[in-house]
Amino acid sequence: MGNSSSMLTQYDIEEVQQHCNDAFSQQEIVSLYQRFCQLDRSGGGFVSAEEFLSVPEFAVNPLSQRLLRMVDGLNFKEFVAFLSAFSPRATLQQKIEFIFKVYDSDGNGKVTFNDMLDVLHDLTGQFISEKQSKQVLTQVLEEAGYTNESLLVLADFVKILGSSGLEMEVEVPVD
Amino acid sequence: MNSNQGKLKPSSSELDLDRPNIEDYLPSGASIQEPHGKLRLSDLLDISPILTEAAGAIVDDSFTRCFKSNSPEPWNWNVYLFPLWCSGVVFRYLILFPARAIVLTIGWIIFLSCFIPVHFLLKGNDALRKKLERVLVELICSFFVASWTGVVKYHGPRPSMRPKQVFVANHTSMIDFIILEQMTAFAVIMQKHPGWVGLLQSTILESVGCIWFNRSEAKDREIVAKKLRDHSQGADNNPLLIFPEGTCVNNQYSVMFKKGAFELGCTVCPIAIKYNKIFVDAFWNSRKQSFTMHLLQLMTSWAVVCDVWYLEPQNLRPGETAIEFAERVRDIISVRAGLRKVPWDGYLKYSRPSPKHRERKQQSFAESVLRRLEEK
Numbered sequence: 267m268g269n270s271s272s273m274l275t276q277y278d279i280e281e282v283q284q285h286c287n288d289a290f291s292q293q294e295i296v297s298l299y300q301r302f303c304q305l306d307r308s309g310g311g312f313v314s315a316e317e318f319l320s321v322p323e324f325a326v327n328p329l330s331q332r333l334l335r336m337v338d339g340l341n342f343k344e345f346v347a348f349l350s351a352f353s354p355r356a357t358l359q360q361k362i363e364f365i366f367k368v369y370d371s372d373g374n375g376k377v378t379f380n381d382m383l384d385v386l387h388d389l390t391g392q393f394i395s396e397k398q399s400k401q402v403l404t405q406v407l408e409e410a411g412y413t414n415e416s417l418l419v420l421a422d423f424v425k426i427l428g429s430s431g432l433e434m435e436v437e438v439p440v441d
Numbered sequence: 442m443n444s445n446q447g448k449l450k451p452s453s454s455e456l457d458l459d460r461p462n463i464e465d466y467l468p469s470g471a472s473i474q475e476p477h478g479k480l481r482l483s484d485l486l487d488i489s490p491i492l493t494e495a496a497g498a499i500v501d502d503s504f505t506r507c508f509k510s511n512s513p514e515p516w517n518w519n520v521y522l523f524p525l526w527c528s529g530v531v532f533r534y535l536i537l538f539p540a541r542a543i544v545l546t547i548g549w550i551i552f553l554s555c556f557i558p559v560h561f562l563l564k565g566n567d568a569l570r571k572k573l574e575r576v577l578v579e580l581i582c583s584f585f586v587a588s589w590t591g592v593v594k595y596h597g598p599r600p601s602m603r604p605k606q607v608f609v610a611n612h613t614s615m616i617d618f619i620i621l622e623q624m625t626a627f628a629v630i631m632q633k634h635p636g637w638v639g640l641l642q643s644t645i646l647e648s649v650g651c652i653w654f655n656r657s658e659a660k661d662r663e664i665v666a667k668k669l670r671d672h673s674q675g676a677d678n679n680p681l682l683i684f685p686e687g688t689c690v691n692n693q694y695s696v697m698f699k700k701g702a703f704e705l706g707c708t709v710c711p712i713a714i715k716y717n718k719i720f721v722d723a724f725w726n727s728r729k730q731s732f733t734m735h736l737l738q739l740m741t742s743w744a745v746v747c748d749v750w751y752l753e754p755q756n757l758r759p760g761e762t763a764i765e766f767a768e769r770v771r772d773i774i775s776v777r778a779g780l781r782k783v784p785w786d787g788y789l790k791y792s793r794p795s796p797k798h799r800e801r802k803q804q805s806f807a808e809s810v811l812r813r814l815e816e817k
Contacts, residue, residue: 298500301499301500301501304505305505307728318499319793321498321504321505322502322504322785322789323494323502323504324495324498324499326794326799326802327491327494327495327498327799327802328491329488329491329495333492337499349496349500352493352500361489365486365488365489368488368492369486382485382486385488386485389803389806390804390807391803391804392803393807393808394807394810402810402811402814403485406480406482406484406485409481409482410481410482410483426482426483427483427486427487429483430483430487433489433490433493434489434492434496435493436493436496436497436500437500438500
């Protein structure tokens with residue numbers, strides 16, 4: 267892998283920046299491109315699931331499979347857009363939207379009891395029984411004014427998470 | 442594993458529990474903060490710390506950094522420097538390279554014309570044959586080093602041939618072995634390679650005594666451990682050189698040392714090797730180039746400049762486990778060679794991390810959820 271920005275023109279950088287709504291500076295986009303090329307070992311223009319899983323720090327993350335569904339096969343522009351929720355310039359709304367998308371695996375704009383149960387299962391593995399996790403989820407839902415049958419939409423997530431001081435930022439290393 | 446136990450006790454049969462707690466090294470996130478207070482819906486839905494960790498790993502991770510080749514900064518970017526650079530290239534490829542190739546060929550001719558007779562004619566007289574073969578292997582390694590204009594500075598006392606002693610070093614390329622071998626004939630433990638390298642391994646290296654392993658075979662570990670033990674106990678075997686990282690790393694970082702070399706009941710003599718990046722990047726990125734290409738790259742660069750430090754021999758301290766011993770020696774080598782330590786097993790280059798790491802995270806999250814459910 268030789269010179270990194272030799273394949274990214276100024277026009278490309280601006281296009282990517284626009285696509286991610288200015289979430290990253292031009293320098294950060296160049297760094298992200300270097301990283302993208304480093305991960306994309308087969309040179310296909312996208313990073314496959316296998317290539318993501320070869321990063322051990324990612325592979326040990328409990329939500330790696332969920333994220334893989336969202337990030338597998340993206341080209342560079344989409345990759346940057348995916349990461350834009352983690353930029354320090356992203357708004358709280360954008361971060362909550364990202365979390366919503368992680369929950370809403372079928373993409374229909376509604377998060378069901380089962381969706382939330384699935385994520386809880388990813389996070390706790392075999393250390394909470396099926397019955398216990400249903401119990402926990404039902405209890406906290408009822409306390410928040412929902413039921414097992416409630417279908418949560420983005421507005422609900424904004425209401426629930428809006429006041430909790432969400433911190434979701436990564437720093438893009440810029441040489 | 443009960444929650445009041447801080448570290449997992451390493452058990453020698455488990456490959457995965459072979460390392461200190463990774464959580465201590467990973468970027469801090471949910472693993473450090475202990476949330477409390479009654480469990481609410483927002484706590485369950487707020488997966489931001491875990492997502493942040495995942496995104497952080499996507500953007501930059503310490504494991505991939507270990508295997509990044511350092512491409513030299515281009516400095517030939519103006520009218521004055523460019524012709525200088527061009528004449529350098531011409532000199533390197535058209536004058537240095539042929540000269541070096543000739544030197545190497547002469548070396549091989551001398552070596553083979555001595556080695557083959559010695560090997561066959563002295564079949565009966567083992568002791569003398571071994572001694573001569575040792576000297577010849579040291580000779581051909583010197584020729585190799587000369588063929589890259591290797592400028593090696595050895596520091597510290599030369600390894601003395603004593604029984605019950607093994608040598609460990611950090612690993613950047615297969616040339617590490619050649620550089621060390623030219624000074625002392627070590628026996629080495631290596632991965633069997635295909636092609637001409639494999640041929641050399643099976644013929645010449647057999648004479649100094651080598652042990653083969655196969656990364657892809659699971660049962661291999663026990664077989665190799667036994668061979669290591671047998672070799673180190675043998676009185677007139679060549680001293681064993683082991684690269685405990687198990688894979689080539691880019692000479693800026695060091696990955697975790699495998700404990701195999703540290704549980705043989707021998708003294709461990711650490712050796713630190715540091716290449717000078719200005720002259721050439723000696724890291725052999727086996728994913729990117731074959732060994733032949735790597736050698737050619739070395740032969741067309743100006744020089745291979747490196748420092749080798751023979752450090753103070755270490756013994757297992759009372760009450761120390763093999764893993765702690767390995768980490769202590771890794772510390773010594775990393776400090777000497779200016780390497781940054783990362784908590785990853787080099788074999789993760791070839792395989793996925795074990796599910797145990799994820800399970801540990803899941804367990805701590807589950808415990809926290811259940812605990813907070815009980816709180817008022």
